[in-house]
Amino acid sequence: MKVGVVTFPGSLDDGDARRAVTLAGGEAVALWHADADLRGVDAVVLPGGFSYGDYLRCGAIARFAPVMSEVVRAAEGGMPVLGICNGFQVLCESHLLPGALVRNDHQKFVCTDQRLRVEQTGTAWTSSFTAGQEITIPLKNGEGGFVADAATLDRLEGEGRVVFRYLDGNPNGSLRDIAGISNERGNVVGLMPHPEHAVEELFGPGLDGLGLFTSVLSAGLGAIA
Amino acid sequence: MSTALDTVTRAADTPDHPQPWKDLGLKADEYERIREILDRRPTGAELAMYSVMWSEHCSYKSSKVHLRTFGDHVTEAMQEHLMVGIGENAGVVDIGQGWAVTFKVESHNHPSYIEPYQGAATGVGGIIRDIMAMGARPIAVMDSLRFGAIDHPDTARVVPGVVSGVGGYGNCIGLPNIGGEVVFDPTYQGNPLVNALCVGALKHEDLHLANARGVGNLVVLFGARTGGDGIGGVSVLASETFDATGPSKRPAVQVGDPFQEKVLIECCLELFHAGLVEGIQDLGGAGLSCATSELASAGDGGMLIHLDRVPLRDPSLSPEEILMSESQERMMAVVTPANVEAFLAVTAKWDVEAAVLGEVTDGEHLVVQWHGETVVDVPPRTVAHDGPVYQRPYARPESQDALQADTPDRLPRPGTDEELRATLLRMAGSPNLSSRAWVTDQYDRYVMGGTALATPDDAGVVRVDEETNLGVALSLDGNGRFTRLDPRTGAALSLAEAYRNVAAAGARPLAVTDCLNFGSPEDPGVMWQFAEAVQGLAVACEELGVPVTGGNVSLYNQTGDDGLNSAVLPTPVIGVLGVLDDVRRRTPSGWREAGQSVFLLGTTRDELGGSEWAWAEHGHLGGLPPALDLQHEKLLADVLVQCSRDGLVDAAHDLSDGGLAQALTESVLRYGVGVRVGLDELLDRDGIDAFTALFSESAGRAIVSVPREEEVRFTDMCTARGLAHLRIGVTDTGDDGQASLDVQGRFSVPVAELREAHAATLPRHFG
Amino acid sequence: MGRVVIDVMPKPEILDPQGKAVVGALPRLGFDRFTGVRQGKRFELEVEGEVTPEVLEQARRAAETLLSNPVIEDVVSVREASGGRDDAGAGADA
Amino acid sequence: MGRVVIDVMPKPEILDPQGKAVVGALPRLGFDRFTGVRQGKRFELEVEGEVTPEVLEQARRAAETLLSNPVIEDVVSVREASGGRDDAGAGADA
Ligand SMILES: Nc1ncnc2c1ncn2[C@@H]1O[C@H](COP(=O)(O)OP(=O)(O)O)[C@@H](O)[C@H]1O
C-alpha cells in the first residue's frame, strides 16, 4: 500500500514520516508541494515542520500549495489523511478539520515525551490501538494549543471525534486537553504529538507511534480485499 | 550618497584624499601597509574590504602566532582520520565506511548581548553555513551558554532571549539539539558567551572546498537578498562615516530567517549531489569581502565581480556597504558555464534567489566593478591572508600567585551527616548544577529521527548511516574557573572532560573543535591566559591523540578596560567528537534497573580548588585546579569504550562539576531508580573523608552500573588494564517503590525531594 | 507609491496567550491602568502607484483569505495609509 | 470603558521574514498588486473609564519599554480607539 508524504518548503519531519511508513510495512511515496498530483497513493501524511517558516500562521501558506487541492479532494472522497503537528495546522487552515492551533499558553516551545490516551479507535489511523490505550510519543511545538468555540468542542466530544487526549497535565493550553481530532468520517486525523518519532527502539521514547501507521495499512488492506 | 564614485582611477588621482581608516578600526601602520600593497591609496570599497578582513575577528591577528601551536602538535598518527584540518571552513574527519563528518564551534557573544534572541539565532545560523560549505548535510547542533549571576535583572533579559533564539532557529531549520552547557558566573554579566556547534555528515566523494578554480567559471551568489545588516557589525567598530556613503543609519543587528536557511540547505545538497558546484563558500562575518577574497586567493586565478548584480533588499546601499554587509542566509558558489543553467534551475525549484556576479579570470587580481567602473583591484591574498600579525606582549599577572595561594582549605566544610545531606541538596539546586530542562525542553532533540542520546546524557549521539547505524557522539565542555586558576591545566581539563563524556557514551574520541573566549588581547595578563591555554590544549590533544580540526577565537570579552579585572573568566569551550560503529551500543547515563552494582572508576583526592562546592557554597575561587593525568584519562576512556562494545555496563556517567554527589544525583534522577552507596572502603583506599569523597572534583573519574552477570568480567578487565575501580553501591528502587539516594550509615534523600531541589531553580528564575 | 494597512485581531472569545502574558507583565513594570490586552497583527502592503478602490478590494480579499483565519481572528480594518508610517485618521474601513 | 491602540512595526531597514513570506505567497493566490509587505503587531489595551492623557502617557511608555523591541522595532502609533474595534479616524499619535 502506498502512503504519500508531502514535502512543503520548511517541512522537517517528512523523512521521519516516510521512515515510519516503511517500518510499518508500507511503501512511502514522496509528494512535492508544487505538484498537484498524488501519484496514485492510497493515503497521505502531512508531516511536521515549519512550512514557510510558520511565519504568518502555522500552515496558513502551505494550505494554498497546489498539492493541497488534490489532498482536499481526495480527503473528501474518503482517502485517509494524517496531519502531524504542522500537518494538523495545515488541515485546520484548509478546513478539513475544525478549530485552530494557537501559541502555547506558556509562550515557549516545548519538546517532551508526552503521555496520551487514545480516545477513538474507529478512525483510519487508530484502528490498531485498543480503546483507552495510553501511549507515550514526543510532543514538540510552539503553537499547539487547540481552540474552537464551545459548540464545536461539544460536537467533537459528542461525535467521538476527539481521537487523542493529553495525560499528566496539559502541555500547551489545549481546550479540554485535546491532542488530536478527526473529521466526521474518521478518514482525516490531525494531532500535535509526533508518532513518527516513536517507531524505532533507542531513537525515541518507544514504539507507541507505529500504531497510527499500521492502522492505515490494515485499513487499506481491508479496502483492497 | 556622495556624488563621486571612488574608483581606482580616482584613488590614483587623489592620493591625499582623507579616509576614515581610523573609524574602521585600522591602525596607522596597517593603513600604510595597504597603501604600499596597492602602491596608491585604497578606494573606499578597498578600504572597506581590508578593514573588515584585517579586523581581529577575521584576521586572528592577535591569536595567529599562538594558534600555530595546534599544528605543531599534530602527529602523523593524529592525521590518520583527518581529511581536512584547520584552515578550511571546518575540519573533516573520516569515520569509516566511506563516511566523513565535519564539525565546528563558533561564538556569537557580543550580538547576543545587544539582541539576545536574534544574536543567538544568527549564531546558530552562521555555524550551520560553515558546515554546509564543506558539502555536508548538517545533522545536529549544540550550544554552550554562559550568563551573568542568575539573580541579576539583566540575566532575566538575556537568558530567555538567547535560549528561545537558539531554539527558534534550530527548531525551525530542523536540526536536533543534542547537548551543550549553561553556566552562570558574574564575570559574564554584560558579556554573555553564546557558542554554537554544528556537525554535518557527508560521503567522502561529496567533500567540497572553498576555492575558485578554472578560468571562465562563474561566481554565483544565492540565498537571501543583501541588506544593511550588521555593517560594522561583528567585524569592525560601527562606522557611518564612509565618504561615499550617506548618513544612512544601518542596523548593527542582524535578523535571522531560519526558513530561508532550511531551504538553502536542501537547495545546496541538491546542487552538490547533481555535481553542479566546483567550489562553495558561506557568507558570514565580513560578507562578500570575505567570500570573494577567500575564494579567489584559494583559487588558481583572479576574479571579476560585478557588484551591481547583487540582489539588494535596500537599494540605497553603497558599494562599500554591499561588500561589508553581513546579511544572513547567503552562499557563494563557483559553477562551470556548462552547469549554470542547471544550477539556476535547482535554485528556482527551491525559490532561492541567485545571481551570477562574475567569473574566475586568468589575472592575479580580485577586481570588483560597480556599473562598469572598477572600485576594487587587489591581490586577493593580501586581503584574505596577509593581514597583520601581532606579537602581543604577555606576562603572568602579579595577582596569579595570590590567587593560587588562596586555597579552599580555609573554607568551613560540612561536618555532620546532616550538613552533608543539606549540602548535597543545595548543590543539586545550585545555579550551575540544577536541571537544565528549562533550557533543553525548548529544543527539538528528535527531528531527523537519528538521535540516540541527547541532553541530559553525557554526550549527544546521532546516527549518520541508517543502514549500518554508524554514528557520532559529541560533547561540549568548558571550565572557566579552572582555567582562571591555571590556564594551561584548566584548558586541558576542559578537553579531558569533553573527551571523558564522549567515552562515557561509548564512543571512540577522534577529533576536537574549540572556541576560545577570552578578554582583551591588549592586556598582557589576558594574553598570557590565552597563550597558556592554547599550549595546554595543544599538548593535551597530542597526548590524547585527538587533533584540533578547527574552531574559533573570541577576544575582547570584557565589560570595562581595567584588564583582567573586567574580563570574563578565560573560557575555552572544547568540543570532542567520537565515533560509534553502531549507535545502538551507546551507553546512557541513567540507571534503569535495580540490583546493579555501581562502580567508581579512578581515584579521589582532596581537590576543591575552583570546584562548584567552593563557588556555590562560599563564593570562593582560589587555589589550584585538580591535577590532570592524561595517560589515566586515556586508559579510563579505553575501558569505557570497551565496556560499551562488550556490553559490560548498562550506564556510565562522568564525574565533573559537583563531583560524586552530583553524578549520583543525575544518574538517580534520570529514570528515578535510586542507589544505596557505601563510602567506607573508598575513604580507606583514598585516605579521604566523606565530604571530599562526595564533592571533590578530581579528574579522570566516572561511575558505571554493571549487571550482576557481568561483574566478574568487568572487574577482571579493570584489573587487567590496571584501572582503579571500586564497588561503591547498588541500584535500588526501594521497598514500596520509595527510591532514594542513600549514603549508607550517613543520610538518605528520597528521589522526590532530590528532584524537587534539582528541578526548581531555573523555572523559579526564568518562568 | 501607496500603502494599505490591514489590522487583524484575535476574536474576543478566543484565548490570546500573548495578550494574556502582556497584561500580566504590565503591572510589574508599574503600568497599572490597563485591565485587558489583546495582541493582533498589523500588515502594511505596498503598491506601485495609487491605492485604487480595486487595490483596496484585493487587499480586503487577501485579508479574508490569507492574512486572517476566520476561526480565531477578525479583520478589523483595511484602509489606505495616509502616508508616512502614521495611518490613524486615514479612512476606508472594512 | 476606553481602549488604547498601539501599533508596532519592524524597522524599515531590518529584515522582516514574515512580511517576506507573505509577499511571496500573495501572487500565487492571484493578489498581484502588492510589491512589499511588512508584518507588525497591533495591541489593544483596555482601561477602566476614560482614556485620559495620563493613560495615553502610560501606554506610550509601555509601548517603548515592554511592547516593542527598540533594537529592531518602531512604535508607529499610540492612540485612543474610537470605540468599536475600528480605530481609524481616531486621533492622538505618538
Ligand atoms: N545549552 C544547552 N543546550 C543543550 N544541552 C545542554 C545545554 N546545557 C546543558 N545541556 C545538557 O545538559 C546536560 C548537563 O550539562 P553539563 O553539566 O554541562 O553536562 P556535563 O557535566 O556532562 O558536561 C548535558 O547533557 C548537556 O549536554
Ligand SMILES: [Mg+2]
Ligand atoms: Mg560540563
